Amino acid sequence: xxxxxxxxxxxxxxxxxxxxxxxxxxxxxxxxxxxxxxxxxxxxxxxxxxxxxxxxxxxxxxxxxxxxxxxxxxxxxxxxxxxxxxxxxxxxxxxxxxxxxx
Numbered sequence: 356x357x358x359x360x361x362x363x364x365x366x367x368x369x370x371x372x373x374x375x376x377x378x379x380x381x382x383x384x385x386x387x388x389x390x391x392x393x394x395x396x397x398x399x400x401x402x403x404x405x406x407x408x409x410x411x412x413x414x415x416x417x418x419x420x421x422x423x424x425x426x427x428x429x430x431x432x433x434x435x436x437x438x439x440x441x442x443x444x445x446x447x448x449x450x451x452x453x454x455x456x457x
Contacts, residue, residue, distance in 0.1 A: 358388035361415055363425040381427055389415030389430055392449065409454035411435065414447055422448050427455050 364381040372378055392412040413430060415422070422440050428450075429435075435452035442449040 356390065358390050359431050360386060361389035361417065362386045362429040363417065363421055364427040365424060366426045385417065385421045387415060387417045389413050391430070411452050413450045413452055415450070416446060417448055419443055419448060422450060428452065
């Protein structure tokens with residue numbers, strides 16, 4: 356199995372704007388290896404969200420604690436927001452992510 360570097364980021368408040376809305380930036384806090392996983396025909400048929408190019412599955416060796424703490428992750432040069440941690444397979448985690456929009 357070919358694995359690529361994966362980096363986890365959390366959103367950190369760096370200040371407030373004129374309307375007192377939080378201004379956040381991304382802070383890298385963990386890294387490991389991971390890869391994209393393919394959608395099966397059954398998953399596509401059962402998933403009501405509609406699987407698109409912006410929704411992906413990532414298989415990684417990161418700890419469950421780090422996966423839960425992450426807001427954004429980088430894999431193969433692209434940023435993704437964590438949608439959900441779907442399965443915990445002992446030393447592997449499977450997450451569903453969506454393309455990150457700033």
